[in-house]
Amino acid sequence: MSAHAEASHAGHPPAAHQSSRVDARTLGMFLFIASEIMLFGSFFTIYFFVRVSAGTPWPTPPYELPVFVAGMNTIILVTSSFTMHWALQSIKRGNRAGLQGGLVLTFLLGLTFLLTQILEYSRIGFAPDTDAFGSVFYGLTGLHGAHVFVGLTLLAAATVRAFRGHYTPESHHGVEIPGIYWHFVDVMWIVVYTTVYIL
Amino acid sequence: MGNPFRSEAEAFRFLLGAVVYFAAIAIAGVINAWAGLAVFIVLTVGVAWWWWHTRQHPVPRQVAPTRRSAPGERRLLVVANETVGGADLLDRIRELSAGANTEVLVVTPALNTKLRHLASDEDPARAQAQERLERSLQRLEQEGIEARGEVGDGDPLQAIEDALRTFGADQILISTHPEGRSHWLERGVVTGARERFAVPIQHVVVDLEAERELEGRS
Numbered sequence: 371m372s373a374h375a376e377a378s379h380a381g382h383p384p385a386a387h388q389s390s391r392v393d394a395r396t397l398g399m400f401l402f403i404a405s406e407i408m409l410f411g412s413f414f415t416i417y418f419f420v421r422v423s424a425g426t427p428w429p430t431p432p433y434e435l436p437v438f439v440a441g442m443n444t445i446i447l448v449t450s451s452f453t454m455h456w457a458l459q460s461i462k463r464g465n466r467a468g469l470q471g472g473l474v475l476t477f478l479l480g481l482t483f484l485l486t487q488i489l490e491y492s493r494i495g496f497a498p499d500t501d502a503f504g505s506v507f508y509g510l511t512g513l514h515g516a517h518v519f520v521g522l523t524l525l526a527a528a529t530v531r532a533f534r535g536h537y538t539p540e541s542h543h544g545v546e547i548p549g550i551y552w553h554f555v556d557v558m559w560i561v562v563y564t565t566v567y568i569l
Numbered sequence: 570m571g572n573p574f575r576s577e578a579e580a581f582r583f584l585l586g587a588v589v590y591f592a593a594i595a596i597a598g599v600i601n602a603w604a605g606l607a608v609f610i611v612l613t614v615g616v617a618w619w620w621w622h623t624r625q626h627p628v629p630r631q632v633a634p635t636r637r638s639a640p641g642e643r644r645l646l647v648v649a650n651e652t653v654g655g656a657d658l659l660d661r662i663r664e665l666s667a668g669a670n671t672e673v674l675v676v677t678p679a680l681n682t683k684l685r686h687l688a689s690d691e692d693p694a695r696a697q698a699q700e701r702l703e704r705s706l707q708r709l710e711q712e713g714i715e716a717r718g719e720v721g722d723g724d725p726l727q728a729i730e731d732a733l734r735t736f737g738a739d740q741i742l743i744s745t746h747p748e749g750r751s752h753w754l755e756r757g758v759v760t761g762a763r764e765r766f767a768v769p770i771q772h773v774v775v776d777l778e779a780e781r782e783l784e785g786r787s
Contacts, residue, residue, distance in 0.1 A: 400574045448588060455581045549577035553584045560584075564591040569598050569605065 399547050403554050406517070410558055413510050417565065420502045430503040433496050440567050443486050444559065447518075450479035451556045454549050457532075464539045466532070473529040473545070476552065480522050487515050507566060514555070514562050521555045524548035590616070643669040646738035646768075647716075648676050648729055650698075650753075651746075653705035655775030658744045659712050665740060666714065673716035674736050675709070677702040678728040686723060695720050725758045726765060733766065741770045746777070 420426050429435050457472025491508075498508040528548050531537065537545055573583035590612055598605025645665055652658060653675060662673060681694035698720040709716045721728025729741060743759050745751040753759070759772045 396575060403574055448584075451581060451584050455577065458577050546577045550574050550580045553577070553580035554574065557584050557587045560587050560591050564595050568595045 395543055395547060396550070399550050403551070406554065406558075410513065410561075413506075413513055414561075414565070417506050417510060420506050424502065426502050428503060429507070430496075430501055433494070433500075433503075435507075435567050436490055436494065437567050439486065439490055440563055443483050443490075444563050446479050446486070447483050447556050447559050450476045450483070451553055453479065454552050458542065458545050458549050461532075461537050461542045461545060462539055466535075469537065469545065470529070470532050473525060473532050477522060477525045477529055480518055480525060480552075484515060484518050484522065487511065487518075510562055510566055514559055517555045517558065521548070521552050524551060641670055643671045643740070644736060644738045645671055645673045645740050645742065646676065646729065646732055646736055647673060647742045647744065648678070648721075648725060648732075649705070649742075649744035649775075650677060650680060651701065652744040652773075652775035652777060653677070653701075654708040655744065655773075655777055656780055657775050658742065658773045659709070659714070661742060661771065661773050662709075662714055663712075665742075673709070673714060674732060674738070675702065675705055675716050675718040676721040676728050676732045677705065677718065678721045678725045679723050681723045691723070694723060725753060726761050729762060729766060733768065738768055741766065741768050742773055743770060744773045744775050747774050 421428050453472045453475040455472075457469050457476060460466075460468025460472055496504045496507075498505050525548055528545050531544055574580050593612060594605055594609050597608035643666070645662065647653065647658070647662065649658065665671070666673070677698045679691060679694040679698040681691060685691070685694065702718045702720060706716055706718050719732065722731055725743075732738070741762065743753070743762060745753045745759070748754050759770070763770050
C-alpha cells in the first residue's frame, strides 16, 4: 500500500498547473484568433479614418467595386463553413466518407474564393498605389486573402490526413482546430464585405 | 455566451449569428442609411442584453468523465479540504472500495482569498493545499487505503471538472464539515456538483470536532 502526492517531483520542475476550462490547443487557437482580431482591427481603423474622418469618396470615382461578384464569393465562403461543419460532425459520428467529402468540398470552395478574388484584382482597374481608397481596399481584402491562404494550407493538411486514415470519433483535434480558424476567416470576410462593398 | 471559439460547433453558430447580424444591417443600410444605423443599434443592444442575461444565469452543463474504468475496476474521486482524514469518510471509502480493484484520487482544492486570486497570488494557497494533501494521504495510507492525490483549482467545482477529464471517476465523494460550519455547503458546492457532473455523487459529512471529543474521552 503506498500513497503519494503527484505534485512532488524531486529534481524536476513542478508540472505546470493546467485548468481544463478550455483545452490547451483550443485555447492556443483562441489566443491566436484574438491577436488576429486586433490585426484586422488596426486595418479597419485605417478604413474608418479614410472613409469617415478624411471624407474620401467610397469608392473613388470613376472606380466601382464588383459588389455582385464579391457577393457570390461571400455565398461560396459561407457555404464552405457548412461543409466544414459537416466534415467535423461526420467524423464525430464515425463517418469517414463524410469527413473526407466535407474537407475536399471546403478546400475546393475556399480555393474558388481565392481564385475569384485574384481574378477580381486583375480586372478592378485600380492599384494599391492609386489613392487612399485603393490602399485600404487592397490592404483589407489582401489581408483577408492571406488568411484564406493559411486556412487552405491547414485544410490541405487535414484533408491529406483524413485520406490517410487519421482521426477518429474520439480524436479529431486536427480537424476541429482548422475548422475554428476557417469559421473565423469567414466571419472576418462577412465584416469586410459588409463594410467595404455594401455600406 | 462564453468563448465563441471554444469548439468548432460554437464557432459555426457564431458565424451563423454574424451572417444574420450583418445581413440585416446591410439590407437596412442599402434601403436607407438611417434605417441601417437603427438596425445596427437595435441588434447591438439586443446582443449585448442577451450576452449579459446569459452570463447572469448560466445554464449548468453536464460534464461526464472522458475516461471510463475497465471492467472490475472502480475509480473513486474524493474531494475534500480539511476533512479527508475523518472517520466517516474513511469508512465510506472502505465501503465503496470493497470487492473491486479501486483507484482513489484525492483532490484538495487550493482555496484562496478573492483578493489573492485576482492578484494571481496562488502559490501560498497551493503550498498549503499540498501540505494538507500530503497529511491526508499519509492518513489514508495508515488506514490501508491506496490513494494518490492532486492539488486542484481553487474553485471546488472546477477542481472536480479538471480531475474528471483525466481520471474518469465512477463515483465522486465530496466531504464537508457539518452544516453551519461548512463554507462549501453554504456556497452550494454539493448541489452545484450534482447539477454539473454526470457521475453519481455522495456527500459525506465529517464532524472533526465530535471525533476529537470522542478520542479525548477514550
